[in-house]
Amino acid sequence: MNYFCNRIAICLATYNGESYIEAQLNSILTQTYHNWTLFIRDDCSKDSTLAILQSYALRYPEQIIIIPNSARKSSGSKNNFASILKWVNKHYSFDYYMFSDQDDIWLESKIEDSVKKLHQTENLLSKSIPVLLHTDLRVVDQDLNLLGKSFFQYRALNPTITDLPHLLVQNNVTGCTMMWNQALNNILHLDNENIAMHDWWITLVASCFGQIVCIQEPTILYRQHKKNVIGATKVNTPLFLLKRLSGDTKIKETLNLSIVQARTFLHVYRKELSPEQIRILNVFINIAKQNKFIRIITAFKYHFLKQGIIQIIGELLYL
Numbered sequence: 001m002n003y004f005c006n007r008i009a010i011c012l013a014t015y016n017g018e019s020y021i022e023a024q025l026n027s028i029l030t031q032t033y034h035n036w037t038l039f040i041r042d043d044c045s046k047d048s049t050l051a052i053l054q055s056y057a058l059r060y061p062e063q064i065i066i067i068p069n070s071a072r073k074s075s076g077s078k079n080n081f082a083s084i085l086k087w088v089n090k091h092y093s094f095d096y097y098m099f100s101d102q103d104d105i106w107l108e109s110k111i112e113d114s115v116k117k118l119h120q121t122e123n124l125l126s127k128s129i130p131v132l133l134h135t136d137l138r139v140v141d142q143d144l145n146l147l148g149k150s151f152f153q154y155r156a157l158n159p160t161i162t163d164l165p166h167l168l169v170q171n172n173v174t175g176c177t178m179m180w181n182q183a184l185n186n187i188l189h190l191d192n193e194n195i196a197m198h199d200w201w202i203t204l205v206a207s208c209f210g211q212i213v214c215i216q217e218p219t220i221l222y223r224q225h226k227k228n229v230i231g232a233t234k235v236n237t238p239l240f241l242l243k244r245l246s247g248d249t250k251i252k253e254t255l256n257l258s259i260v261q262a263r264t265f266l267h268v269y270r271k272e273l274s275p276e277q278i279r280i281l282n283v284f285i286n287i288a289k290q291n292k293f294i295r296i297i298t299a300f301k302y303h304f305l306k307q308g309i310i311q312i313i314g315e316l317l318y319l
Helices: 021-029 049-059 077-091 110-124 164-169 198-209 238-246 249-269 275-285 292-302 309-318
Strands: 008-014 036-042 064-066 096-100 131-140 146-148 179-181 211-223
Touching (some): 008 021, 021 036, 021 049, 110 179, 164 275, 275 292
Parallel strands (some): 008 096
């Protein structure tokens, strides 16, 4: 089967994105791969974002669909993405699925490169195997000036790490680069408030029940600006080290969120998980009940470790 036949659903979540949304929409519209539908849900923007979206939907009615939103206040990006995917699944069926942020720029062959790699992976395995694909990113400032040629290097991430213990502690898959197949989409169950982040949850599902593959080349300009919901801080710099050593409460918050998420994951998927996966999840969930010394020993024994030496030091300081 020619990979150009695969139908793609792109899920774009917006909120007060008038500054950058047109550039992102244009980068999607000029992709080399054309067999896609863009589904957009605005999260109660207070600026002109919705008006911009409506103008594009009128110009490209066959490709852009705005999902109605009757809410009176913003629910956050995680819930917005989950709502989009839930709506799409109710009304349509696609071969592959993608997320899009409102402020990035997609390189022109992003969709084509992703489809080709995912299609090849399915041919090697089976279409019944859940597959998650992701790519590297090029980090840029608000004016698209280069900050880092590789997000993986910028954040000291190793995309070849796909095992459950490591991913319970730190996600290394960025949502706006994801593409996943129907087999994975069928088992996601994203509608749970205890999910830390939608892309992190999807990564855990793929790790446990399928395959994670990576294109280690950037397919996106990852724009960093003051309004980023989740930005990219450069790792292994003196400033980053100082923040970690001086007491960064965000580390503790993230660890607590990861434990809550793991408990929810075990509850949702217990019947499908292997005995070993259940054991790993239970150990991780109960790590906070142990004393400091035992927590550190457990983290090393089971590989509940972040990626990069500075990240690991920060984790162990506040574990």
